[in-house]
Amino acid sequence: xxxxxxxxxxxxxxxxxxxxxxxxxxxxxxxxxxxxxxxxxxxxxxxxxxxxxxxxxxxxxxxxxxxxxxxxxxxxxxxxxxxxxxxxxxxxxxxxxxxxxxxxxxxxxxxxxxxxxxxxxxxxxxxxxxxxxxxxxxxxxxxxxxxxxxxxxxxxxxxxxxxxxxxxxxxxxxxxxxxxxxxxxxxxxxxxxxxxxxxxxxxxxxxxxxxxxxxxxxxxxxxxxxxxxxxxxxxxxxxxxxxxxxxxxxxxxxxxxxxxxxxxxxxxxxxxxxxxxxxxxxxxxxxxxxxxxxxxxxxxxxxxxxxxxxxxxxxxxxxxxxxxxxxxxx
Amino acid sequence: xxxxxxxxxxxxxxxxxxxxxxxxxxxxxxxxxxxxxxxxxxxxxxxxxxxxxxxxxxxxxxxxxxxxxxxxxxxxxxxxxxxxxxxxxxxxxxxxxxxxxxxxxxxxxxxxxxxxxxxxxxxxxxxxxxxxxxxxxxxxxxxxxxxxxxxxxxxxxxxxxxxxxxxxxxxxxxxxxxxxxxxxxxxxxxxxxxxxxxxxxxxxxxxxxxxxxxxxxxxxxxxxxxxxxxxxxxxxxxxxxxxxxxxxxxxxxxxxxxxxxxxxxxxxxxxxxxxxxxxxxxxxxxxxxxxxxxxxxxxxxxxxxxxxxxxxxxxxxxxxxxxxxxxxxx
Numbered sequence: 030x031x032x033x034x035x036x037x038x039x040x041x042x043x044x045x046x047x048x049x050x051x052x053x054x055x056x057x058x059x060x061x062x063x064x065x066x067x068x069x070x071x072x073x074x075x076x077x078x079x080x081x082x083x084x085x086x087x088x089x090x091x092x093x094x095x096x097x098x099x100x101x102x103x104x105x106x107x108x109x110x111x112x113x114x115x116x117x118x119x120x121x122x123x124x125x126x127x128x129x130x131x132x133x134x135x136x137x138x139x140x141x142x143x144x145x146x147x148x149x150x151x152x153x154x155x156x157x158x159x160x161x162x163x164x165x166x167x168x169x170x171x172x173x174x175x176x177x178x179x180x181x182x183x184x185x186x187x188x189x190x191x192x193x194x195x196x197x198x199x200x201x202x203x204x205x206x207x208x209x210x211x212x213x214x215x216x217x218x219x220x221x222x223x224x225x226x227x228x229x230x231x232x233x234x235x236x237x238x239x240x241x242x243x244x245x246x247x248x249x250x251x252x253x254x255x256x257x258x259x260x261x262x263x264x265x266x267x268x269x270x271x272x273x274x275x276x277x278x279x280x281x282x283x284x285x286x287x288x289x290x291x292x293x294x295x296x297x298x299x300x301x302x303x304x305x306x307x308x309x310x311x312x313x314x315x316x317x318x319x320x321x322x323x324x325x326x327x328x329x330x331x332x333x334x335x336x337x338x339x340x341x342x343x344x345x346x347x348x349x350x351x352x353x354x355x356x357x358x359x
Numbered sequence: 360x361x362x363x364x365x366x367x368x369x370x371x372x373x374x375x376x377x378x379x380x381x382x383x384x385x386x387x388x389x390x391x392x393x394x395x396x397x398x399x400x401x402x403x404x405x406x407x408x409x410x411x412x413x414x415x416x417x418x419x420x421x422x423x424x425x426x427x428x429x430x431x432x433x434x435x436x437x438x439x440x441x442x443x444x445x446x447x448x449x450x451x452x453x454x455x456x457x458x459x460x461x462x463x464x465x466x467x468x469x470x471x472x473x474x475x476x477x478x479x480x481x482x483x484x485x486x487x488x489x490x491x492x493x494x495x496x497x498x499x500x501x502x503x504x505x506x507x508x509x510x511x512x513x514x515x516x517x518x519x520x521x522x523x524x525x526x527x528x529x530x531x532x533x534x535x536x537x538x539x540x541x542x543x544x545x546x547x548x549x550x551x552x553x554x555x556x557x558x559x560x561x562x563x564x565x566x567x568x569x570x571x572x573x574x575x576x577x578x579x580x581x582x583x584x585x586x587x588x589x590x591x592x593x594x595x596x597x598x599x600x601x602x603x604x605x606x607x608x609x610x611x612x613x614x615x616x617x618x619x620x621x622x623x624x625x626x627x628x629x630x631x632x633x634x635x636x637x638x639x640x641x642x643x644x645x646x647x648x649x650x651x652x653x654x655x656x657x658x659x660x661x662x663x664x665x666x667x668x669x670x671x672x673x674x675x676x677x678x679x680x681x682x683x684x685x686x687x688x689x
Binding site (some may be wrong): 030031032033034036038039041042044045046047048049050051052055059063064065066068071073075076077078079081083084115116118119120121122123124125126127128129130132133135136137139140143144149150151152153154155156157158159160162164166168170 | 360361362363364366368369371372374375376377378379380381382385389393394395396398401403405406407408409411413414445446448449450451452453454455456457458459460462463465466467469470473474479480481482483484485486487488489490492494496498500
């Protein structure tokens with residue numbers, strides 16, 4: 030019989046989902062980035078995301094950074110939905126040989142992550158376990174009408190992202206394969222892995238102006254995110270401009286890697302990937318420029334349910350490859 | 360430097376709590392059984408509780424039962440607070456050699472637990488980990504005025520519980536030490552471990568009539584629960600009647616164990632331990648009798664901050680010993 034190793038985590042989720050009775054009138058269906066309960070005209074938004082030391086904490090990341098990241102990766106999903114997180118609950122599984130100082134570093138990191146996004150940790154649980162486990166549950170709110178779902182993209186909409194890609198996959202290669210690029214290259218690439226930022230203000234602002242027809246974060250890689258939006262919205266994308274970060278261009282040349290691959294098939298990157306109504310495009314850019322955040326047009330929504338990328342006049346298919354943890358880039 | 364093994368899980372929680380900024384005007388302080396966010400006159404109640412295979416799943420418990428228990432132990436905390444759970448999010452950590460059928464059993468158990476208490480699982484996360492981890496986050500509601508806190512017991516109140524004790528500690532001894540009592544004794548004792556029940560209807564009904572001045576569940580053992588209520592309410596208890604289950608009396612005699620110890624210092628038992636206003640005592644009993652659940656008077660609240668038990672005319676101190684997982688009874 031097949032084991033989890035063969036099945037993969039996503040298939041395991043499917044198996045379980047089939048066995049669960051569904052809540053009647055779920056405001057957000059299974060499979061989107063967050064879950065919700067409706068209360069009057071508000072939605073209570075909830076989300077859990079588990080960080081496991083051996084798969085989510087690369088060499089070079091401190092415990093404090095890992096704990097901070099456990100919060101940030103959850104906040105990123107709220108950002109993508111235009112929901113404001115308010116409080117976090119944190120369940121910890123800690124190895125029995127963890128020292129008092131290591132426990133302290135985790136507490137500091139949790140508070141770092143929470144306070145950066147004006148959240149408070151209001152409860153939790155601690156257990157002994159073989160791996161380091163930091164499981165964060167985030168609770169927040171969203172006005173019923175402003176939630177940005179994965180579904181909703183329409184042909185003609187503009188596909189856009191809130192930043193450049195490829196830094197984390199390059200940074201992980203540095204950390205995992207012990208590469209030594211010059212410091213000015215190393216620093217931003219490694220920093221993107223160790224201190225990820227969630228685009229919370231940007232997501233809330235985009236939800237507020239109603240410019241976005243579908244939205245997801247890019248935690249599983251840009252290609253994967255596009256595939257998820259495509260599936261949920263039943264549309265396709267023509268990508269005309271892969272948003273490769275300038276440092277990634279340099280890094281790729283130095284190590285004979287493909288900068289487009291690094292940008293499309295990375296992961297643990299927390300930009301927003303959105304489709305925008307053309308008539309609100311200028312407004313959306315303007316709003317994000319208030320945060321000094323670019324809104325980069327990378328292509329357009331097409332009717333045909335496939336994802337293509339045009340590079341140097343050549344059209345290729347963007348694969349549905351994702352990212353099931355940092356080990357996949359090693 | 361001390362490690363988690365020396366510190367214990369409760370001390371680890373204290374270390375982390377000290378490092379966290381507290382949310383202003385928290386409706387429920389840190390240290391109670393659940394956390395809350397206020398929204399208008401309602402409280403949103405949230406709670407996470409992690410089940411770790413190697414410490415929370417005794418031999419003889421199936422995966423389906425373990426997954427069900429992960430939900431039930433969370434529901435029990437809601438019961439103790441008089442809060443109605445609505446939805447659960449479940450984060451799973453699964454060993455990579457888990458089979459498809461094992462994943463299915465977990466899905467079935469989660470649905471069992473949820474549907475027994477009219478909850479729906481509305482989201483979650485799945486990861487690969489060394490241990491089996493089932494971390495459940497529960498979300499629900501409570502009217503602001505009816506929340507039953509740990510604090511609030513006053514001298515003169517009646518101390519009561521919703522059932523008899525000692526079954527789970529006896530059942531665990533059977534499972535862990537391979538004891539073989541007669542089937543009619545074995546069955547109820549082992550069943551109490553494998554298929555725990557949360558007193559949700561009872562907790563909600565008690566909250567509704569406003570009879571309870573403080574409340575906790577007995578998941579860490581009756582003695583521990585009394586100590587927690589005592590600390591939070593700054594009162595003491597005189598226990599006059601330790602509610603030993605009849606099967607436990609027989610089991611203790613057979614194996615030369617102390618039935619009072621089995622009942623006071625067990626754990627993983629999900630009865631409610633409450634203090635009741637004397638003038639509402641009859642009403643409280645009547646309401647619970649509607650569910651065929653006893654409300655057993657075990658003593659009274661006293662001013663002096665200590666917990667004493669009177670057995671056969673002799674008064675002893677109830678120790679603050681708890682339960683930090685099933686291995687402690689082996």
